[in-house]
Amino acid sequence: MMRTKAPSSFSQRVDQLRRSPAFFFKSRPIGLEVSHLANLKGVTTPDHDHHLGRIRSVFNARRGVTRRVLVLPLLVLTAFALGGCQLPTFGGFRGATTQAKTESTLWSQMVILGVGVSAIVFVLIVWAVFRYRRRDENHIPRQFSENTLLEIVYTLIPCVLVGVIFYATVIAENQIDAVVGKPAEIINVTAYRWGWSFSYASSTGVSQNVLVQTAAEPKALAQSALSSEYPQLVLPAHQTVRIVLQSTDVIHGFYIPAFNFSRYAQPGVVNTFDFTTLGTGIYRGQCAQYCGLYHAEMLFSVQVVPQGTFADWLKSHQA
Amino acid sequence: MTTIEEAPRLEETTLGPKAGGLYRRQNIFTGLGFGIFLGFVGWLTAHAFLQSSNWGTDMVVTVTMVGWVVGFNVGVGTFNAPIRWLLGHDQSYEDELYAAGVGQGSKRYYKFCTDHKVVGTQYLVLVMVMFAIGGTLAMMMRTQLITSHSSFLSPDSYNAIVSIHGMLMIIATIIMVSGPFANFIMPIMVGAKDMAFPRLNAMSFWVIASALPPMLATFVLGGVDAGWTTYAPLSIQAPAAMDAFSMTMITFVVSVTVSGVNTIVTVLTMRAKGMTLGRLPIFVWGSVVGSALSIYAMPALLLGFTSMVSDRVTGTSFFVAAGGGTGWLWENIFWIFGHPEVYIILIPPVAAMMEVASTFARKPLFGYKITIAGFVAVGMLSIMVWAHHMFTTGWAPDLAGPFMLTTELISIPTGIIFLCLIGTLWKGRIWTRLPMYFVYLFLWNFIIGGVTGIYLSDVPADQYFHGDMFVTAHFHYTLLGGAMIAATAALCYWFPKVTGKMLNERVGKVSFWMIAIGIQATYFGQFWEGFQGMPRRVAYYDPIFLHANQLTSVGAYLLMAGWLVLLYAMIHSVRNGSIAPANPWHSKTLEWMVPTPVPLVNFLVDPVVTSDPYGYGEEGSEGYVSSHSPPARSEDELVPLLSSDYPISGGDR
Structure with a gap:
């Protein structure tokens, strides 16, 4: 990893990395970016490379950026959805009956989940829209059309989400539909x-x-x-x-x-x-x-x- | 190129003075005349013999409308060929050429014409007329709702407008892509000379065109006072307008079924050499899945409205609880049609838009196979979700869970298609022309429409939102913000091929921003009303909903203005636009390989396909071989090309 002119500051290095074709066309994950900087400083170790190689084999490094964007908000939101007792109602009614309160809580959890997932997808779209604009008329992008692992992953994630939503809803719905033996x-x-x-x-x-x-x-x-x-x-x-x-x-x-x-x-x-x-x-x-x-x-x-x-x-x- | 210019064109054939027979004398005006005549005969007959005392009863209106539909189609020439065949005088070759529009110039657009490109253009105009009427009705509704107790419309005319706006827009969106583009573009895409059944194709157009006047006649027959879902028993009690409405729906079912069969048969049997199923452009797949779904769903609508007419006219009581029937029957039948219908609307435009995305990103469609699987899965799941429209009716509470699950499951293939669309753009080189703007708008709108759909599939949340403006906002985000915007992307994309002129992008972008902002303002306003608990289909409302309604109305005006600006851009471009090259977007699919305007038989030399349609990598090489490159191949040259790439077997090539 030799360069003719060493970058003088951290931001310049990051800049240089961003402009380098290797960064975008192989599109390395954020984790790798740090290791590149380490390489530039000459502190790389065999261990380090070996470690990275293992991560790559597990996560297929091409999608590292996406992965990072995906995981963090999901964790935050799950924590919100599970832990919060007085969630925001997002414009809905807090509920004036016990049944309505159950509905309201479920609604809040689902909005958080929905907004979280939408936000991730939205980030992907905005990234695609601005990052992959045509800049050079003659450039022909790499003609990939499949990625089996990615396709499996984004089939499985919604399956899990549907499972979670369905479970939560059935529990809530049973509470709402329950009738007492002797009403007042x-x-x-x-x-x-x-x-x-x-x-x-x-x-x-x-x-x-x-x-x-x-x-x-x-x-x-x-x-x-x-x-x-x-x-x-x-x-x-x-x-x-x-x-x-x-x-x-x-x-x-x-x-x-x-x-x-x-x-x-x-x-x-x-x-x-x-x-x-x-x-x-x-x-x-x-x-x-x-x-x-x-x-x-x-x-x-x-x-x-x-x-x-x-x-x-x-x-x-x-x- | 020269070879093609010198090749004799079928449309320049000189026909004999008697070619076409009766077709020579028929056009839309003879159709109107004969339709009115037979409608009048029907009215007179019913009036005199069936219900002599009482003009305008259900019987009379039904018979009149049947007379109109049959008369219009006889007058316009729909039945000429079958009748001649029955009489033993089959059409000659010259008659067929005449029916395909040879030698009639622009007059053929006003006639029963079997050329799929003419039918596609006729559909495009019809769809725009329907959107114009439906949009005007929407503007009237929004004007009524701009204050809480407006006297702009009386409650009964408001209700009639709400119902017709709903169903008219549903019909228009069902045919907005499967009509214009599946007719004009799809046969060329698969390398066919025309649709499999050209006369049925023309019939599907004229039948649906004859369904429009009865729908508008409802306004003078007392108004459809039942909402677009026409729930029984309200619809059984509604004024005579309901009979005209039922006839519209029955006629519409005939048209959509015929066109669906035609699309599927065309794709299965008319493909060019080398066009294996795995090489079909995604739009073709979308059209096939949409058509298959309509063949499944439309009979339910036919059954429903036939029983409805029967209840109203002959006194049966399928849907009347007092007579032993049940309103649940109507709800079930209607939504067995009604939920697949949503995907009949959505799948073809989305598939068309994926062509746009792939072309402008200069990349193959990401996950071609999984996208097709997604379309098929959406289609199959969509026939098992109908009862989510009935969560609050109290029907079969034990089924609420299963139907909620199927509904939520449908979000998985939908999500996969959506992510494949993003995957297509990913790491592409996106050429941001006007069609791409609409693709981006679709992506944004469909996130909102899709996520709010998941909330509504959720039984407890549905009990909160069912019947209120949240639902209205949700399905407008999916059908207008999703399907219609995708169809607009397709329109801007294929505009040069259909009209031969480039669309004025400067004006187009103005309209884009108006439409984009208009949609957000209108439907965010409706979500807001929904949260506050404002029911749908109300002519008056509590002043607490005032600000949300004003936002919606202002947004709706902006939206309508945006569509009008786009219409202006289109008309202006057709008249004064620059001449479009044959392939302005450097696409690889077959419709761009034929000259513009497209010759009568589409391909002067039969195309041979040797690879998938998205090979942008090999610019200049034969990614997707067609008649243009090279124009005149000898059979000897073709044979090795054929044998190396695919087996030449099966009757379908």
Whole structure:
């Protein structure tokens, strides 16, 4: 490795290396760059070369740069995804029920994973776009078209990722879908064009004949979902309630964004699921499945109130 | 070169005054006239005998639309040849030449023409017309949504526009590459003189062209009030427009199936000497996989819409719970078509774009075989994922896990194709012309579209996002940002071959930046709305979504303006552009080896292929032998060339 003019500073050496065809057309890994510098200083040892040779045989040094770029963020992100208890929600809802919180955590982990993988691919693209621009019209690049090891590696990595995502999701989904034996309240939700009715039907008899319905005739009211024009689904805080969902005419979607949940109300079908509420609050709800003229007006609100207030409300609404 | 110029060209044949028979008198206008006439006859008949009391009922509309479609195709000449054959007067050679457009100049573009290049050009114009209509509808929607309670559109016209925008764009994107480029370019790529079934090819175009007017007629028939997915029972109750819409879909299925069969048979039987399956350019493979998928998926759509018409017209109740049917049946049938459809849209443009990437990086396609395997795997997996559209319906909860797994698995071959694309650019010498800009835009958009797709395949996340704007943003990133941008790359790439003029790159780049920024603004805005929980297909919304919607609307205007600038660049270039050389990008595939404009039979001398299509290393050498180099080989010269490289066996050469 003789050079006619010795580079004077570290950055010059790196520069010289970068310009040398050996660097890009053989494209050595970053690890090798250091050894080159060592070579220039004349401190190379047989041991060192032997060691490098072994690394090359294991990792096929041509892809060293890519490898380095790939591994580090993955490690950081995995640590994030597994260790963090209060992950950022990336614009989603933190979740106002136990089920929604499970969903939210899964969503955050998946966004981290997704953004991590995208970032790696993006770096590869940007590198390719700028580094491999045509500079010399007559240069013909090396005509390689295969790399079996690389192809196997980038088939296996997604397989592992899919395995991880699938496992995590099945666990979360089972928690979300689980129903309790004896819910605190059973609410029959009926969707119709264009409104909702909520009828409370707990076995204790307290809530018999409590019915909340859309007050207004279908028209473009153009108000917020929290307006009293639309029906309110009142729920007790820190309780598990059961929703029994049906439709009388066409398919509707029972969608509460803050609960990270939606389910079809479909004629001829009864869908049943549980919500375990957390603290009190008021949330928007809306039909999420297109159902005709006033689809945009099929709003409702969800009000989670303390248990005492809930009992009083039930009494006051009994017919 | 001289040999080729002096060779007699079939298109310069002088035909007798009676060649072509009825074809001489037929064009798009006789089609329109006869279509309207037969539609009117259908209306009159149905009105008088079937449903005399009530104009505009389902029965009348259905019969009228059948009359229109059949009449238009009879009038334009689709059935001439089969009818003459049935009557015992088969077409003469001169008739066939006339039907291929000989001696008709630019008039042949308005006629039933069997020349695959004419059909391809007709498709290109049709697709642009459809995009123009669909884009205008999108602009109307975005104008309505620029404020939270706009009175620009009434809720019912907004709903009708949403539905037609959806399905019109789906149809347009399905045919946007398999129509223009699989017809114009693909036969030349495999070294064929035309498609395997030229008349079916022309038929596939005129049938789909006749499907467009019924779709637009829905606006005056009360509007399709059911969304593009037309979920039952809403669609069973919808106005009579739904019958016209169903006829559009049935007609469309006929066209796509016919063209799919044609593509596959062409590739299997019409390849040039030496064009083994392993030497097919990747775009040909993409077209074949796309066509195979459409042959699988389209019958489901046909079944669905036939049952739908039956439910509406004859009172059956396949999809009506009250009559013993179920809405789940429609959802299943629709998505058994609907998910492969996404890949019918995506695979051909992506394959076309890989040609672009390889040409401009001056490198062979990276991982040719694994890419083909990826396309096939995507196709096969895509027929097993449909129920991920039904995670929130409550249908078969135990199947949610398996369908989630198949959906996530599909990301593996997709990822492989994506990485092969990057591998093609890797260490290349990328000549950054306009088509490459669109390739880069595809790469960026498809990362976003692909990753958000994985979130949606995830059941819990899907319960959050199903039916809200997140889904809208996701599939626009994949179908517009992915497939349409890839198709635009292909368009810019093949523009010189199709039109004979170079595309004005300066204007093209202006449009590129407008489109690129427009897409990001529009669909980031929709992701934002989705996070906040705004449902799809709403004419009004809570003011908390206002800023996201305004971003989306402004982005959408910019996007549409970008497309218009690109359209201007194309029209301007066709009129005033510089003449394109036969092979402006120094590509190696066969379509660049034929002169521009392409002769009627494509190859004046039959091409012989001796290597794979991506040999950029051997500039000037015979990487991919064709009629041009050398132009006139004697049979004696060919024989050793043939025998050394591939076995001359099998009926397909």
